[in-house]
Amino acid sequence: MTFTALSTLRVGRELASGGQGSVLEVEGRRDVVFKRYHDPQNPAFSSDALVKLVMERHKISYAGQPVDEWAAWPNEVVVDGPSTVGFLMRRVPDEFFVQISGRRHPAELSFLAAQSSPLWGDLRLPTLPERLAILHNLAGAVQALHQRGVVLGDISFANILWSARGAGRMMLIDCDGMCKQGARPVLPQAETIDWNDPLASPGAGTDMDRDRYKLALAVIRVLTKSLDARPGADRVEPAPTGVSDRLASSVNQLLGRAAGPVGSRPSAHEWAALLSGRDSRPVGSTSTRSKGAAPDPKPGLLRSSQPRQYRPVEPPVV
Amino acid sequence: MGQNILPFYLVCDESGSMDGEPIDAINTALPELHHEIGINPVVADKTQFAIIGFSDRAEVLLPLSNLSQVASLPVLSTKGSTSFGAALRCVKDEIEADVSRLKSEGHQVYRPVVFFLTDGYPNHGENWRDDHQALTSPSFPYHPNIVAFGIGEADPTVISSIATFRAFMSDNSTSPADALNEFAKALTKSIVRSGSTPAGDGGMVLQAPDQVPGFTSLSVDAL
Numbered sequence: 001m002t003f004t005a006l007s008t009l010r011v012g013r014e015l016a017s018g019g020q021g022s023v024l025e026v027e028g029r030r031d032v033v034f035k036r037y038h039d040p041q042n043p044a045f046s047s048d049a050l051v052k053l054v055m056e057r058h059k060i061s062y063a064g065q066p067v068d069e070w071a072a073w074p075n076e077v078v079v080d081g082p083s084t085v086g087f088l089m090r091r092v093p094d095e096f097f098v099q100i101s102g103r104r105h106p107a108e109l110s111f112l113a114a115q116s117s118p119l120w121g122d123l124r125l126p127t128l129p130e131r132l133a134i135l136h137n138l139a140g141a142v143q144a145l146h147q148r149g150v151v152l153g154d155i156s157f158a159n160i161l162w163s164a165r166g167a168g169r170m171m172l173i174d175c176d177g178m179c180k181q182g183a184r185p186v187l188p189q190a191e192t193i194d195w196n197d198p199l200a201s202p203g204a205g206t207d208m209d210r211d212r213y214k215l216a217l218a219v220i221r222v223l224t225k226s227l228d229a230r231p232g233a234d235r236v237e238p239a240p241t242g243v244s245d246r247l248a249s250s251v252n253q254l255l256g257r258a259a260g261p262v263g264s265r266p267s268a269h270e271w272a273a274l275l276s277g278r279d280s281r282p283v284g285s286t287s288t289r290s291k292g293a294a295p296d297p298k299p300g301l302l303r304s305s306q307p308r309q310y311r312p313v314e315p316p317v318v
Numbered sequence: 319m320g321q322n323i324l325p326f327y328l329v330c331d332e333s334g335s336m337d338g339e340p341i342d343a344i345n346t347a348l349p350e351l352h353h354e355i356g357i358n359p360v361v362a363d364k365t366q367f368a369i370i371g372f373s374d375r376a377e378v379l380l381p382l383s384n385l386s387q388v389a390s391l392p393v394l395s396t397k398g399s400t401s402f403g404a405a406l407r408c409v410k411d412e413i414e415a416d417v418s419r420l421k422s423e424g425h426q427v428y429r430p431v432v433f434f435l436t437d438g439y440p441n442h443g444e445n446w447r448d449d450h451q452a453l454t455s456p457s458f459p460y461h462p463n464i465v466a467f468g469i470g471e472a473d474p475t476v477i478s479s480i481a482t483f484r485a486f487m488s489d490n491s492t493s494p495a496d497a498l499n500e501f502a503k504a505l506t507k508s509i510v511r512s513g514s515t516p517a518g519d520g521g522m523v524l525q526a527p528d529q530v531p532g533f534t535s536l537s538v539d540a541l
Contacts, residue, residue: 193516
């Protein structure tokens, strides 16, 4: 567990500022950035939750990749005397930014869920196979976190970045909003417009089932290029999307379940398996298997059905 | 299919006293705002933006638009005096027409937001408070949330009276150009946050910063 004293950091310029904190450069450490909370004295702020996230860091991996490779995970708690004031995390690599009109922007998932705008200029967007790979990696990452008992909470366009270099890589950001199942987050989490679970009661906290619903939202919105498509109301049609008939049918099947009640929604693992592009084949269930006849034993070998034999031994001399 | 839309109106003083650095700063900042909002697929989809300039009279410089569809922006230019009444009447007319049109097109429209910027006193003898009352009264069903900014010679008391949500007065800790740059950033940030953070009922509501660098936050007159 790593704690870093604020006094040992040379805090540089502000890179971004949000509702809960600012992200700042750390001079002399190009690989990390510092998220400093605006109000760590807020009674709702839980430094324990932050410590727990940092402690999880070495336990989480997806496809053999440590969490730092695909998420801006908190890796050092920054303290100022006895108070926790923020944390260090990996700096988001350049490949997760795009250039539009000469300016740098995070490559948010929303670019893949909207119709192209003339303002985007010659922005190269991922091809369909790359989009499927991004969604596959997203589902795999969600599955890896769920396996460790981590609830993501605010799965939404702004918190998922895609690699502008292709290859379907993605990165999760704002990870300090995540928390262990049943535990409180570092700060009460903001929701994102249009990413609500219609079956959740207002004000209900986050849980894995809600994550599963939001993962389905990400899938349908990227595949239909629609910012507000919903499972149950919308479908992935092969013709406009370019998705194969077979994949569209399987995706729609899972989307149908995603629109269903708590407990019936497809897991992140099911989405990852479907989006992997790997063939699968049906296998018989145990109840339909037939028992084959045992082969005849070869002559001279021990028949297992023979009674066990014993040999005499000398008792030990006392 | 109907969308959810939160309309923003920038009501900007173009009177003679804004000449030079202040109006240049606004003209420099507006393309930045257009870029930030216009390229953001979610925010451009959920918010629309209009610009009204006012001096002796008010003029709609950019009708309420989806910024991702806007190819050119008006250049603000200074002239004449400072008619708050004309500005307030104009924005009320625009809100009334825009909201009715959007609703008839099947969209869900959330309470409009007005960012009001001035550097001067209202014209002497002008009865602008009646126009303000007509705009902000609950009897006007689309009465907007107003965030007011005063720079230079503006009267903090008047700025407080115009605002219904937040009011800010430049504190002369920075140049007028820097203060107006911060104003534009606050406006951009408000649009982005309002277009991506749900209100309690899942809809959209104005999210404006509490503090703006170069400005002092004023209390807002209770209605």
